[in-house]
Amino acid sequence: MRKRREGTANNSPTPEVTRVRTPRKENHEVLATVGSLLGSKRVNLQCMDGVVRMGRIPGSKNKKMWIREGDIVIATPWEIQDSKADVIWKYTRPQIEWLERKGYLK
Known part of the structure; x- marks a missing residue:
């Protein structure tokens, strides 16, 4: 059995983001940050429109x-x-970085 060398882990770069779903104004969608988990499939949201x-x-x-x-x-x-609002999409870390670069998040 070969010994594992330190520092030779599979350091793959972060995946390049090609498509990111943005909020659609015609559907009245807003970006929000989850503040706290309330239980029973409910969360407290701080929306970007200040509400x-x-x-x-x-x-x-x-479950997904x-x-x-x-x-x-x-x-x-x-x-x-x-x-009250329905949560319809969750962003991953690379998608959040893309949103910050493009100015969607402040």
């Missing part, structure tokens, strides 16, 4: 995307209550 909303993770997305505090997501505010 704090209670976000709901729909059942179709519940694991959301933690500090994640950047796309939320769609409810038409009936503006203080």
